[in-house]
Amino acid sequence: MDYDVIVVGAATTGAVAAKKLASQGFKVLLLDAKPKNRIGDKACGDAIGEEDLKKAGVTLPAEVVRERILGADLVSPDGKTVFRIQGYGYTVDRVGLGSALVDEAESAGAKFIDNFHVDAPIIKDGRVIGVKGSDEITARVVVDASGNKTKLRGALPDEWGIEKTVEKKDAVAAYRVIMEDMKPAIEHGYLRLIFDQNTSPGGYIWLFPEGNLSNVGLGVTMIGNYPNPKIATENWIKGKYEGKIVAGSGDTVPTRRPFATMVGNGIVLAGDAAATVNPVTGGGIGSGMLSAKFAAEAVAKALSQADLPGINELWSYNVTYMREYGAKQAGLDVFRHFLIKLSNDDISFEMSSGIMDEKTVTQAAVTGEVNINLRKEVEIMIRGLKRPSILLKLRQMASDVKTAMEIYSAYPDGFDGFWSWRKRADSFFASLPY
Ligand SMILES: Cc1cc2nc3c(=O)[nH]c(=O)nc-3n(C[C@H](O)[C@H](O)[C@H](O)COP(=O)(O)OP(=O)(O)OC[C@H]3O[C@@H](n4cnc5c(N)ncnc54)[C@H](O)[C@@H]3O)c2cc1C
Known part of the structure; x- marks a missing residue:
């Protein structure tokens, strides 16, 4: 050799x-x-x-x-709720x-x-x-x-x-530009992620500071007639931000x-x-x-x-x-399946109602687990707010995340146990209702 x-x-x-x-x-x-x-x-x-x-x-x-990055701001589709997540x-x-x-x-x-x-x-x-x-x-x-x-x-x-292969439904097409001296400037030290299922279905729009440069782009899940991410990025920037575009390119990501x-x-x-x-x-x-x-x-x-x-x-x-x-990644994949199907109203509701909050998101990012705020859930029901179906779906998703993580944590110690484990993992993901 x-x-x-x-x-x-x-x-x-x-x-x-x-x-x-x-x-x-x-x-x-x-x-x-x-x-x-x-x-x-x-x-x-x-x-x-x-x-x-x-x-x-x-x-x-x-x-x-x-x-140097200190954290990330997650912005709801209606722009009314911003979660500031700390993380270097x-x-x-x-x-x-x-x-x-x-x-x-x-x-x-x-x-x-x-x-x-x-x-x-x-x-x-x-x-x-x-x-x-x-x-x-x-x-x-x-x-x-x-x-x-x-x-x-x-x-x-x-x-x-x-x-x-990676199936298209499990991939994101993304595009980004690098802008010099972008105006208005984005806050230094924080990544900004904006959810908008119309502009970036199944993904998000990002604005990342890089000194005097800004990295602006978006990703779209490659399901059905998904928008061209280059055109979507350019259209989204138009009228909002100005600056010299010094680079622009796109690619696919296996998510x-x-x-x-x-x-x-x-x-x-x-x-x-x-x-x-x-x-x-x-x-x-x-x-x-x-x-x-x-x-x-x-x-x-x-x-x-x-x-x-x-x-x-x-x-x-x-x-x-x-x-x-891998177990965390599998749990987050369940979360991704769930997110893809949500409307802008659903996401804005979940973020503004407190049923998902900074703590939930931080925990999901660190461990992969999704623990929805059950106290808030009860509060929301008592207050008679609508969307019981969203609450049910959230509960189902949180439980599915747990199951996915359990399956991947029980990965076989040798190739002997592989095919039966794989059958279990594949059929679990195929059975997800969202
Ligand atoms: C638009 C966009 C934004 C992203 N933003 C982020 C982000 O902010 N943070 C983050 O963590 N991730 C981000 N990602 C994902 C990240 O870029 C990738 O996950 C990461 O770069 C993967 O690294 P890799 O080394 O495994 O593969 P790659 O970076 O793809 O590198 C593969 C290398 O293999 C070489 N190669 C390919 N084929 C051959 C061949 N046949 N023969 C010889 N050499 C070959 C290529 O030239 C390349 O150098 C983003 C992806 C996209 C598309």
């Missing part, structure tokens, strides 16, 4: 995985289709939570930080971050080749033994960190149980529960390639880095146990990920 590990994709997930493996002495090759100075150049809100970075063991280089984070220069993380991987000993487009995995005798592009390169394990449009996932054998498994013989998937994004916020940088950390730990252990690690040796990656983040 040419390498111990080939990591495909050198963005935030891949570079972190490569650094962690190379620093343990493994012979690592990091590949990316882009030139080095464009790694990280992608449509993004550029926001990262501090807690996520800590959990992934990643320190941001100071020079890539554009703004950063907005960053994504291209600067991309180069810095690749530099760190190289300093740790990984070899980096840019402008290398991987076309497919090399599969021999029931295992992945490398990748093909302009050349064929072999490795004991391949880490697929090549994002949502990965060329590897779809070519893997069905019997490993890895989902090959679903985690893939049922992220390992095969000789391969693991991480980051967007494994759908590790937070289903509600669409944030995937931190969770991708976290998956890179868990994947690197499992790969390092597997390489010390077997010359050519297979599903069984690599399985601990699935178990760690599901228990540490």
Whole structure:
């Protein structure tokens, strides 16, 4: 074999995985289709939570930080209720971050080749033994960190149980512009998220401060005749904000529960390639880095146990990920299914009535659990306010979130229990009434 590990994709997930493996002495090759100075150049809100970075063991280089974030404002569709959620984070220069993380991987000993487009995995005798592009390169394990449009996932054998595609209903199409000296200026230190099911159905509009720049965009769930996010963004900005647009681009985000498994013989998937994004916020940088950390730990252990690690040796990656983040992600996916179906009036009602409040949202963000305010619920009923059906749906959703988290927390310890577990998880999600 040419390498111990080939990591495909050198963005935030891949570079972190490569650094962690190379620093343990493994012979690592990091590949990316882009030139080095464009790694990280992608449509993004550029926001990262501090807690996520800590959990992934990643320190941001100071020079890539554009703004220190203290929290987020969630704005109801009618504009009358604003939840201020406290939570530290950063907005960053994504291209600067991309180069810095690749530099760190190289300093740790990984070899980096840019402008290398991987076309497919090399599969021999029931295992992945490398990748093909302009050349064929072999490795004991391949880490697929090549994002949502990965060329590897779809070519893997069905019997490993890895989902090959992300259905449109489980994805968001998003677009954003970067504006210089935007007027009126948005408050520094706070991310602003606005819910509006007409402009951004199933998603939200965001305004993120980045020093003298502002990152403004929106996401729409790709269900039915969904609006073009570029046109929706430009129309929404028109008449509200002015400034010089210095960049604009869009992409899709896999906003679903985690893939049922992220390992095969000789391969693991991480980051967007494994759908590790937070289903509600669409944030995937931190969770991708976290998956890179868990994947690197499992790969390092597997390489010390077997010359050519297979599903069984690599399985601990699935178990760690599901228990540490996947269960929360599954709970948030239930919440996402629920949110998509709400009208603007429903959301404004829930936020203004107090049945959902800052505490509920903060808890959902931290743990994934949704605890609706039952005291408020009773109060609302006594006051004779309408919408009993919303209250019932909220109760049902909170209970479904709990069940989803329980299923993912009980992830099987080995591949033996996988198919029966998967049947249970799939049928639970298929049965959701919203
Ligand atoms: C508009 C928008 C806004 C977003 N805002 C935020 C936000 O504010 N905060 C947040 O946390 N997340 C956000 N996200 C999600 C976030 O961008 C992704 O979850 C994250 O970038 C995933 O990182 P990754 O390294 O797994 O994949 P990617 O960033 O997609 O990187 C994949 C890498 O693989 C390379 N590659 C792909 N195919 C090949 C191939 N065949 N051969 C070789 N190399 C290949 C690519 O060049 C790329 O460098 C947003 C997404 C969008 C679209």
